[in-house]
Amino acid sequence: MAEGLLVIGAGPAGLAAALAASDAGMAVTLVDAQPEPGGQIWRGQWSGEARGAARAIFADLRRSAVTLRLERRVIAAPKPGCISVCGPSGPEQLPYDRLVLATGARERFLPFPGWTLPGVLGAGGLQALVKDGLDVRGRRVVVGGSGPLLLAVAAHLRAKGAHVLAVAEQAPRHALWGLAPELLRRPRLLTQGLGFLGLPLRHDAWVTRAEGDAQLRRIHFRTPSGTQVVEADLLAVGFGLISNLELPMLLGCACEGGRVTIDAAQRTSLPHVFAAGEPTGVGGVEKALAEGRVAGLMAAGREAEAARFAPEAERGRAWARALETAFAQRPELRELPEPSTILCRCEDVPVGEVQSLERGRDARLHARCGMGRCQGRTCGPAAEFLFGWAPGGPRLPLVPTTFADLVGGLSDPEQP
Amino acid sequence: MIPDVLIIGGGVVGAACALDLAEAGCRVHLLEAEGLGGGATAAAMGHLVALDGSPAELDLCRLGVERWKALAPRLGTALEFDPCGTLWVARDDEELALVRPRCEAYQVAGISAEMIDARHLHEVESCLAPHLAGGMRVPGDAVIYPPAGARLLSEAAHRAGARIETGTPVATLEPGGVRLMDGTRIAAGAVVLAAGSASREFLRHLPLVKRKGHLAITDRHPGFLRHQLVELGYLKSAHGSDADSVAFNLQPRPNGQLLLGSSRQFGDDSPELRPALLRRMIHRALDYVPGLAELNVIRCWTGFRPTTPDHRPLIGPMPGRPGLFLACGHEGLGITTAPATAALLTAQILGRSLPLDPAPFLPSRFSELAHA
Ligand SMILES: Cc1cc2nc3c(=O)[nH]c(=O)nc-3n(C[C@H](O)[C@H](O)[C@H](O)COP(=O)(O)OP(=O)(O)OC[C@H]3O[C@@H](n4cnc5c(N)ncnc54)[C@H](O)[C@@H]3O)c2cc1C
Ligand SMILES: Cc1cc2nc3c(=O)[nH]c(=O)nc-3n(C[C@H](O)[C@H](O)[C@H](O)COP(=O)(O)OP(=O)(O)OC[C@H]3O[C@@H](n4cnc5c(N)ncnc54)[C@H](O)[C@@H]3O)c2cc1C
Numbered sequence: 008m009a010e011g012l013l014v015i016g017a018g019p020a021g022l023a024a025a026l027a028a029s030d031a032g033m034a035v036t037l038v039d040a041q042p043e044p045g046g047q048i049w050r051g052q053w054s055g056e057a058r059g060a061a062r063a064i065f066a067d068l069r070r071s072a073v074t075l076r077l078e079r080r081v082i083a084a085p086k087p088g089c090i091s092v093c094g095p096s097g098p099e100q101l102p103y104d105r106l107v108l109a110t111g112a113r114e115r116f117l118p119f120p121g122w123t124l125p126g127v128l129g130a131g132g133l134q135a136l137v138k139d140g141l142d143v144r145g146r147r148v149v150v151g152g153s154g155p156l157l158l159a160v161a162a163h164l165r166a167k168g169a170h171v172l173a174v175a176e177q178a179p180r181h182a183l184w185g186l187a188p189e190l191l192r193r194p195r196l197l198t199q200g201l202g203f204l205g206l207p208l209r210h211d212a213w214v215t216r217a218e219g220d221a222q223l224r225r226i227h228f229r230t231p232s233g234t235q236v237v238e239a240d241l242l243a244v245g246f247g248l249i250s251n252l253e254l255p256m257l258l259g260c261a262c263e264g265g266r267v268t269i270d271a272a273q274r275t276s277l278p279h280v281f282a283a284g285e286p287t288g289v290g291g292v293e294k295a296l297a298e299g300r301v302a303g304l305m306a307a308g309r310e311a312e313a314a315r316f317a318p319e320a321e322r323g324r325a326w327a328r329a330l331e332t333a334f335a336q337r338p339e340l341r342e343l344p345e346p347s348t349i350l351c352r353c354e355d356v357p358v359g360e361v362q363s364l365e366r367g368r369d370a371r372l373h374a375r376c377g378m379g380r381c382q383g384r385t386c387g388p389a390a391e392f393l394f395g396w397a398p399g400g401p402r403l404p405l406v407p408t409t410f411a412d413l414v415g416g417l418s419d420p421e422q423p
Numbered sequence: 424m425i426p427d428v429l430i431i432g433g434g435v436v437g438a439a440c441a442l443d444l445a446e447a448g449c450r451v452h453l454l455e456a457e458g459l460g461g462g463a464t465a466a467a468m469g470h471l472v473a474l475d476g477s478p479a480e481l482d483l484c485r486l487g488v489e490r491w492k493a494l495a496p497r498l499g500t501a502l503e504f505d506p507c508g509t510l511w512v513a514r515d516d517e518e519l520a521l522v523r524p525r526c527e528a529y530q531v532a533g534i535s536a537e538m539i540d541a542r543h544l545h546e547v548e549s550c551l552a553p554h555l556a557g558g559m560r561v562p563g564d565a566v567i568y569p570p571a572g573a574r575l576l577s578e579a580a581h582r583a584g585a586r587i588e589t590g591t592p593v594a595t596l597e598p599g600g601v602r603l604m605d606g607t608r609i610a611a612g613a614v615v616l617a618a619g620s621a622s623r624e625f626l627r628h629l630p631l632v633k634r635k636g637h638l639a640i641t642d643r644h645p646g647f648l649r650h651q652l653v654e655l656g657y658l659k660s661a662h663g664s665d666a667d668s669v670a671f672n673l674q675p676r677p678n679g680q681l682l683l684g685s686s687r688q689f690g691d692d693s694p695e696l697r698p699a700l701l702r703r704m705i706h707r708a709l710d711y712v713p714g715l716a717e718l719n720v721i722r723c724w725t726g727f728r729p730t731t732p733d734h735r736p737l738i739g740p741m742p743g744r745p746g747l748f749l750a751c752g753h754e755g756l757g758i759t760t761a762p763a764t765a766a767l768l769t770a771q772i773l774g775r776s777l778p779l780d781p782a783p784f785l786p787s788r789f790s791e792l793a794h795a
Pocket of ligand 1: 368469696
């Protein structure tokens with residue numbers, strides 16, 4: 008008997024879940040906001056050349072009975088068992104018996120003077136632009152922030168002809184030693200590490216200021232041996248990734264510590280709703296694939312089979328926790344913004360306008376911080392780090408949606 | 424003798440009372456459980472509207488709008504005071520027929536109002552649907568940003584000597600004062616209960632229920648709309664049946680955003696959005712302003728109007744509880760009427776001459792309170 012599984016997010020976790028459940032005989036619908044499956048990591052490889060794990064997975068997907076619903080963004084969850092999406096042909100309601108949330112992660116931004124200048128981009132954002140064809144040959148680039156993504160981005164930029172002047176990793180070198188035992192269990196990561204050889208990596212180093220009038224010109228960064236100033240064309244900066252929890256929270260899944268709460272079988276606190284990949288902790292593609300497979304098999308009722316893969320998924324979560332500890336933001340980063348530094352880009356709210364307020368809600372209501380188009384997706388995590396304010400709950404629509412589409416997305420198919 | 428006054432609640436009503444009482448010479452101490460203006464005040468449209476559900480209501484609204492107008496320059500630009508006026512819209516000739524007597528009633532109350540026929544409707548607001556029959560313009564109405572209203576009134580009260588304490592929930596009323604959650608007792612000559620819907624937590628028999636409303640806000644479209652638009656059927660929704668209802672209500676925010684209201688619902692105390700009602704509300708709006716269809720909504724939310732059985736607020740002394748005064752139950756008009764409430768209550772507490780007839784608002788009009 009084929010029951011309906013809906014998978015939100017077509018990155019590695021969502022793809023693994025969709026394929027596992029489809030193989031087990033479920034009717035699977037896979038939704039993603041992007042025009043192609045692959046998520047952040049396999050961006051461009053569906054229509055272009057697929058490499059490594061993506062090759063086999065994309066081949067399986069092409070052969071599978073999975074229904075792809077691409078270029079569709081979730082706008083609402085109008086009732087249990089139904090998700091509303093909006094795409095090029097307007098709003099649609101997608102009913103489900105089982106749901107897998109594989110909504111991925113986004114970059115964390117922390118404000119410092121000059122972070123909103125043209126030429127300053129997210130590390131992952133710049134990488135995506137380059138994958139989409141941006142020419143960086145001969146451009147002078149500094150990569151800064153924290154986390155494993157920095158080196159991967161720097162290596163990619165270097166391969167595309169950019170001059171990588173520095174990779175400023177805020178985490179201290181000794182903190183990374185904590186990762187050694189896990190790394191030894193992951194030879195693939197070590198070989199990948201070879202690709203990073205020769206990059207100008209500085210530990211205990213962070214960008215303190217970006218300068219320029221209309222465009223980035225100079226970057227100040229602090230290193231253990233003092234402040235350095237370099238002339239640069241681009242600054243790619245990101246302080247690790249944060250899980251996309253808006254949809255899980257809108258549905259009412261229990262979340263804690265920035266992650267969806269799950270059990271060993273990827274079950275969330277809601278019946279028939281599973282989570283896999285970055286929403287359960289940022290741990291990269293192998294964790295995502297393992298968790299996705301477990302979630303897909305569980306959704307299909309193949310509990311025994313799922314249990315075989317569960318230990319690998321759990322190892323992935325251990326790795327995610329180790330990464331989080333190793334790359335924890337240092338407290339000095341709280342000192343970076345000046346009163347005039349923008350915190351909320353949508354509404355142009357400077358740090359000085361909110362720093363004396365008691366609660367995040369006051370900042371929303373009295374300074375419009377987080378009230379704009381992105382609804383605090385960027386400034387919320389920054390304010391949480393700077394001031395300890397818990398982010399507000401997501402409200403419908405999850406992304407800006409026209410009234411016409413919202414009406415369509417909210418209509419009840421049973422009572423037209 | 425001028426008493427020390429303790430105010431429970433830093434919504435728009437408590438804040439307005441704090442300012443008037445402080446300026447009248449009282450030692451004022453306002454206690455707010457969380458942040459200023461974070462209750463119903465944070466959810467409200469902020470339409471300062473002369474509404475004529477009854478002559479008493481119109482009277483209170485008129486004084487409220489008048490006083491906001493005088494306060495606005497003092498409170499500063501963060502209030503976002505915008506004298507945009509209200510355009511009441513008639514769907515059909517039947518509704519339009521009601522406009523003339525209504526205009527006359529407004530004029531009698533000293534509020535300017537003019538009839539707009541179908542031909543001129545689109546000159547006044549080009550976004551309105553062609554099938555509409557006309558309307559009534561009330562140019563004196565305005566819009567503010569309510570949470571800022573509560574904060575700015577509190578700050579003005581503070582400058583006039585009031586003590587404003589946030590993050591300080593009051594636990595219970597006691598004879599001659601209150602007790603805080605942490606056990607501290609604070610004595611006062613007079614206590615003003617301005618805790619909005621939560622006022623019932625202090626006095627179980629207050630005839631107060633929550634009436635839920637939905638709102639939706641768009642991104643910025645400067646120039647799309649000039650007046651606050653309200654359908655003429657609004658009064659029916661506001662004062663009418665107990666069933667769930669929606670009425671078209673669209674507001675231009677000073678930054679070009681459009682704020683769409685509103686729904687009315689009894690018996691639903693959960694802050695969750697109800698998709699079916701939201702959909703009805705949007706459908707209704709598209710009937711009046713078809714061009715809304717293509718504008719982006721960035722957020723929807725809900726709020727609760729503190730509502731009494733006769734839809735009028737409770738303003739004045741609490742029978743049987745010397746020193747206790749009520750300022751709550753303002754339903755969907757608390758932003759408009761907060762400064763009028765403050766003027767009335769200050770006069771009541773200090774025994775000065777009253778700015779309007781207090782009888783329609785006295786708590787003692789309800790038998791369950793009169794015999795308490
Ligand atoms: C005139 C005006 C203009 C506004 N403009 C904007 C704007 O441009 N952009 C914008 O984003 N907001 C805007 N707001 C809305 C405002 O920021 C809040 O959204 C509003 O105060 C309602 O709160 P909320 O329910 O959305 O959520 P919050 O402000 O986050 O808080 C509501 C409370 O309800 C609780 N709650 C728990 N569960 C739920 C649930 N399922 N649903 C709802 N609440 C829940 C929350 O925890 C919280 O304590 C505006 C408000 C006004 C008055
Ligand atoms: C959707 C919607 C739209 C509206 N639109 C309009 C409009 O356009 N125009 C208009 O005039 N009105 C409007 N209203 C009505 C208006 O919002 C209310 O009438 C008004 O905000 C009531 O103010 P308040 O100060 O009595 O209550 P609140 O704003 O709720 O303030 C009460 C305060 O008391 C505090 N409190 C509670 N318990 C305690 C305690 N134990 N100790 C200390 N403090 C406590 C709360 O934290 C809160 O801040 C609207 C309402 C809604 C829901």
